[in-house]
Amino acid sequence: MQPVLNVEDIKFVETSLNRSGISISELMHRAGLAVAQEVAHMDGVRRALIFVGMGNNGGDGWVAAEELLRYDIVPTVVSPVAPESLQSDLALVAARSAVAAGVVVQVAPPRAQLEELLFTTDVVVDAMLGTGFRETPTAPFNIWIDAINMSGVPAVAVDVPSGLSAQTGHIHGACIYADVTVTMIALKPGLLADKGRDACGSIVIAPLAEQTEEFVLKADPVAWRCETSDYLDILPMPTAVADKYGRGCVLVVAGSSRYPGAAILAARAAARAGAGYVSLAVPACIAGIVQTQLVEIPVIPCPYDADTGTFSEEAHDIIVKLAERADCVLVGPGIRVTAATTSLCSGLLGVKVPLVMDADALNCLARITENRLDNYPELVRRNAPLILTPHRRELGRLMGLPDTPPDSLTSALEAARRIVWADGGSEFTIVAKGNATACVGVESAVLPKPGPVSLATAGSGDVLAGIIAARLAKAAIDPTQLPLFCAFACEIHARCALLAEKTFGTRGVMANDLVQQLGRATDALEHLVAVGGTDDGDSAVSAVTADAQNTSNDIDATSELRRSHKHKEL
Numbered sequence: 001m002q003p004v005l006n007v008e009d010i011k012f013v014e015t016s017l018n019r020s021g022i023s024i025s026e027l028m029h030r031a032g033l034a035v036a037q038e039v040a041h042m043d044g045v046r047r048a049l050i051f052v053g054m055g056n057n058g059g060d061g062w063v064a065a066e067e068l069l070r071y072d073i074v075p076t077v078v079s080p081v082a083p084e085s086l087q088s089d090l091a092l093v094a095a096r097s098a099v100a101a102g103v104v105v106q107v108a109p110p111r112a113q114l115e116e117l118l119f120t121t122d123v124v125v126d127a128m129l130g131t132g133f134r135e136t137p138t139a140p141f142n143i144w145i146d147a148i149n150m151s152g153v154p155a156v157a158v159d160v161p162s163g164l165s166a167q168t169g170h171i172h173g174a175c176i177y178a179d180v181t182v183t184m185i186a187l188k189p190g191l192l193a194d195k196g197r198d199a200c201g202s203i204v205i206a207p208l209a210e211q212t213e214e215f216v217l218k219a220d221p222v223a224w225r226c227e228t229s230d231y232l233d234i235l236p237m238p239t240a241v242a243d244k245y246g247r248g249c250v251l252v253v254a255g256s257s258r259y260p261g262a263a264i265l266a267a268r269a270a271a272r273a274g275a276g277y278v279s280l281a282v283p284a285c286i287a288g289i290v291q292t293q294l295v296e297i298p299v300i301p302c303p304y305d306a307d308t309g310t311f312s313e314e315a316h317d318i319i320v321k322l323a324e325r326a327d328c329v330l331v332g333p334g335i336r337v338t339a340a341t342t343s344l345c346s347g348l349l350g351v352k353v354p355l356v357m358d359a360d361a362l363n364c365l366a367r368i369t370e371n372r373l374d375n376y377p378e379l380v381r382r383n384a385p386l387i388l389t390p391h392r393r394e395l396g397r398l399m400g401l402p403d404t405p406p407d408s409l410t411s412a413l414e415a416a417r418r419i420v421w422a423d424g425g426s427e428f429t430i431v432a433k434g435n436a437t438a439c440v441g442v443e444s445a446v447l448p449k450p451g452p453v454s455l456a457t458a459g460s461g462d463v464l465a466g467i468i469a470a471r472l473a474k475a476a477i478d479p480t481q482l483p484l485f486c487a488f489a490c491e492i493h494a495r496c497a498l499l500a501e502k503t504f505g506t507r508g509v510m511a512n513d514l515v516q517q518l519g520r521a522t523d524a525l526e527h528l529v530a531v532g533g534t535d536d537g538d539s540a541v542s543a544v545t546a547d548a549q550n551t552s553n554d555i556d557a558t559s560e561l562r563r564s565h566k567h568k569e570l
Contacts, residue, residue: 001224001225001226001227001230001446002186002187002205002224002225002227003186003187003216003217003221003223003224003225004186004187004188004189004192004221004222004223004224004225004447005185005186005187005188005216005219005221005222006167006188006189006222006410007131007132007166007167007188009219009220009221009222010131010184010185010186010188010219012215012218012219013185013186013212013215013216013219014027014185016211016215016218016219017208017209017211017212017215020209020211020215022208022209022211024056024090025090025093027184027208027209028056028059028060028063028090028094029063029094030206030208030209031060031063031158031159031182031184031206031208032059032060032061032062032063032064032065032066032067032094033063033064033067034182034184034204034206034208035060035061035063035064035067035125035127035156035158035182035206036063036064036067036068036070036071037067038156038180038182038204039064039068039071039073039123039125039156040068040071040073042122042123042154042156044122045073045122045123046072046073046074046122047073047074047075047076047120047121047122047123048065048068048073048074048075048076048121048122048123048124048125049075049076049078049117049118049121049123049124049125049153050062050064050065050075050076050077050078050124050125050127051077051078051124051125051126051127051128051144051148051162052077052078052079052080052091052095052127052128053080053127053128053129053130053141053162054080054081054086054087054088054091055087055088055091055130055132056088056090056091056130057127057128057129057130057131057158057159058079058086058088058091058127058128059088059090059091059093059094059095059127060094060127060158060159061077061125061127061128061158062077062091062094062095062097062098062103062127063094063097063098064125064127064158065077065098065103065125066094066097066098066101066103069101069102069103075103075104076103076104076105076106076117076121077095077098077103077104077105077106078105078106078109078114078117078144079095079105079106079107079108080107080108080140080141081107081108082105082107083095083096083098083099083105108140111143111147114143114144114147115147115151118147118148118151118153119151121153122153122154123153123154123155123156124148124151124153124154124155124156125155125156125158126148126155126156126157126158126161126162126176126178127158128141128144128145128162128176129141129160129162129163130158130159130160131159131160131166131167131188133162133163133165134165134167135172136172136173136174137162137163137173137174137175141162141163141174142173142174145162145163145174145175145176146174148176149176149177154179154180155176155177155178155179155180155201156178156179156180156181156182157176157178157180157181157182157199157200157201158182159181159182159183159184160181160183160188160190160191160200161175161176161177161178161181161199161200162175162176163175163176163199164176164190164191164195164196164199164200165190166183166188166189166190166191166196167188167189167190167408167410168189168190168194168407168408168409168410168411169189169190169191169192169193169194169195169196169197169408169409169436170190170194170195170407170408171195171199175195175199176199177198177199177201178199178200178201179201179202180201180202180203180204181199181200181201181202181203181204182204182206183203183204183205183206184206184208185205185206185207185208185212185216186205186207186212186216186221187203187205187225189222189223189408189409189410189413190408190409190410191203192225192409192436192447192450193408193409193434193435193436193450194408194409194435194436197435197436197450222410222413222445223413223438223444223445223446223447224444224445224446224447225447225449226446226447226448226449226484226487226491228525228528228529228532229529229532230484231484231487231488231491231525231529232529232530233481233484234475234477234481234484234485234488235488235526235529236474236475236476242276243276244276244277245276245277246276246474247274247275247276247277247473247474248274248275248276248277248327248328248470248472248473248474249275249276249277249278249279249325249326249327249328249473250270250275250277250278250279250326250327250328250329250330250466250469250470250473251278251279251280251281251319251322251323251325251326251328251329251330252266252267252270252278252279252280252281252329252330252331252333252466252469253281253319253323253329253330253331253332253335253344253348254266254267254280254281254282254330254331254332254333254334254335254462255280255282255283255286255290255333255334255335256283256286256308256309256310256311256334256335256336257283257285257286257308257309257310258309258334258336259333259334259335259336260282260286260289260290260334261334261459262333262334262359262459262462263280263282263286263290263333263334264290264293264294265333265459265462265463265466265511265512265515266330266333266358266462266463266465266466266469267280267294267297267466268293268294268297268466268512268515269462269463269464269465269466269467269470269514269515269518270330270466270467270469270470271296271297271466271470272466272515272516272518272519273466273467273469273470273471273492273518273522274470274471274474274519274522275328275469275470275473275474276474278297278470279297279298279299279300279322279326280294280297280298280299280300281300281302281315281318281319281322282299282300282301282302283301283302283303283304283305283309283310283311283312283315284301284302284303284304285304285306285309286309287299287300287301300318300322302315302318302319303315303318305338305340308336308338310335310336310338310340310341311335311338311340311341311344312340313339313340313343315340315344316340316343316344316347319344319347319348320347320348320350320351323348323351323353324351324353326353326473327353327354327473327474328353328354328355328356328469328470328472328473329348329351329353329354329355329356329469330355330356330358330465330466330468330469331344331345331348331355331356331357331358331361332345332356332357332358332359332360332361332362332364332465333358333359333360333461333462333465334359334360334462335359335360335361335364336360337360337363337364337367341360341361341364342364342367342368344364345357345361345364345365345368346364346368346379349379349380349382349386350382352382352383352384353384354384354385354386354387354469354472354473355382355384355385355386355387356387356389356465356468356469356472357386357387357388357389358388358389358461358462358464358465359389359394359461359462359465362388362389362390362394362397362398363394363397365379365380365388365398366394366397366398369398370400371397371398371399371400371402372398372399372400373398373399373419373422374399374418374419374422375422377422377423377424380423380428381423381424381425381428382425382427383427384427385427385428385429385472385477385479385482386427386428386429387429387430387431387468387472387482387486388419388429388430388431389430389431389433389461389464389465389468390430390431390432390433391432391433391434391461392405392406392407392412392432392433392434393405395412395415395416395430395432396415398415398419399415399418399419401415406432409434409436409438409447412432412434412438413432413438413440413445415432416430416432416438416440416445417440417445420440420441420442421442423442424442425442425479426441426442426443426479426480426482427479427482428441428442428482429441429482429483429485429486431464431468431486431490433461433464435450435453435456436450437450437487437490439482439483439484439486439487439490440483441480441482441483443480444480444483445483446483446484446486446487447487448487448488448490448491448494449491449494450494451490451491451493451494451495451497451498452494452497452498452501452506453506454497454500454501454506454507454509455493455494455497455509455514457509457510457511458510458511459510459511459512460493460511460514462511463493463496463511463514463515464489464490464493466515467489467492467493467518468486468489471485471488471489472485488525491525492518492521492522492525493514493521495517495521495524495525496513496514496515496517496518496521497509497514498521499517499520499521500513500514500516500517
């Protein structure tokens with residue numbers, strides 16, 4: 001896994017490296033060297049335009065400019081002031097060295113000259129505003145940023161694209177949209193979420209020192225970014241000895257007259273995700289509609305309120321008894337929030353089977369706890385896994401912030417941690433959904449690779465909940481690994497979207513299209529885990545959509561996964 005540090009914690013690592021004998025000046029030199037190497041590896045680069053600021057981020061740019069000379073790349077530095085006027089002592093030393101080495105400097109060029117420089121360069125290096133910048137870029141930087149973005153020249157950002165908050169992923173004003181971001185020491189939350197996903201391009205981590213890993217761990221990472229190989233420990237050993245009950249029995253409690261589709265999507269996803277037996281409890285008023293869509297899944301009609309089309313109080317005991325016989329229960333999609341559904345959710349929390357609470361079950365939970373779940377830890381403290389799957393607005397309701405929900409990965413992590421730490425149990429995990437999802441447990445927060453924008457469609461969350469429930473029903477998993485377990489389900493979900501895009505395009509994917517791809521997406525991801533492969537998401541799609549003539553050459557995923565488990569045991 002790759003550690004993710006808050007910006008303030010990066011300063012702790014820098015201080016620790018300094019105390020270990022690596023000066024800040026040496027760190028600046030290594031940062032500039034890392035940037036220069038990245039630029040030199042790009043195809044066809046003969047000229048580079050380096051935009052620098054007034055501080056240490058600009059110092060990295062000066063070092064990179066000088067280093068590029070060693071690669072026979074002609075660098076030109078664009079600076080807001082003459083080198084001798086730089087306020088940072090470290091940046092001043094780096095600038096003097098670069099000028100002495102022969103680097104050409106352009107001081108505050110007018111817009112017309114700037115556009116001419118951009119027209120004649122092969123790559124831009126953005127070393128204007130670093131991780132400490134939290135405001136709106138002003139002149140000349142906002143002008144430079146606009147000119148760079150308009151030019152279409154490939155851009156390499158130093159540590160963070162100028163204008164982007166490395167902590168929150170927010171943009172206030174102008175921002176560089178980089179092709180590559182070379183970030184120092186470790187990943188930062190703002191690079192992975194929100195506007196950071198658009199602004200950063202590919203992210204390259206430059207650790208800068210051998211001791212970095214040690215000090216990063218001491219800094220207590222705010223989260224861990226998953227790599228494909230991390231999932232091997234949570235995958236079960238493949239077996240040919242199974243029946244439908246051995247593959248897991250899932251009870252889905254969902255639906256209402258307003259939202260029958262949510263129940264259909266959740267139940268179908270659980271079945272497609274590998275559960276051997278899925279049953280679906282719905283208000284009787286929609287049972288007929290739902291059953292016609294789910295011929296393989298038993299639909300259990302339950303007492304309902306005729307006025308609201310939701311479960312009535314009489315459904316409580318029936319559903320609790322059904323839950324006691326299941327291997328996992330999913331409750332919430334489309335049930336709406338009423339006194340009866342709130343009571344039902346409370347009752348299911350008392351059943352000692354793994355429980356996934358999604359959608360309206362979370363809103364019922366917020367109602368039970370007066371929008372402060374962290375003040376009611378006894379409610380969710382149980383002896384079986386409990387997984388909540390809120391998006392940011394639902395997370396805000398659970399934390400008493402309905403009007404100001406978390407607006408960044410950082411704030412979502414903070415809110416989820418307050419809830420799980422109040423509970424204190426290792427069998428409790430929150431899947432804080434968003435453009436970058438965080439799976440938060442008591443001991444760790446895990447960030448799966450985020451999916452494409454096509455996941456942002458109605459019903460997508462119901463599908464993810466079904467995937468989690470199906471896998472949880474057949475899992476014998478260490479509770480401390482629940483965040484990693486949920487992250488794997490999120491990556492399956494993301495791969496479903498990538499596969500669906502091949503047929504329907506990036507804008508045409510609907511939730512049911514995700515369900516249809518579940519088997520293939522799961523096989524693709526498990527194959528990558530088994531062979532120790534890494535990818536950006538697309539190669540998994542290629543692996544499962546290969547032409548028939550190439551299929552015979554593929555490694556059988558099940559056999560490979562079995563061999564991987566044996567190797568691990570040895």
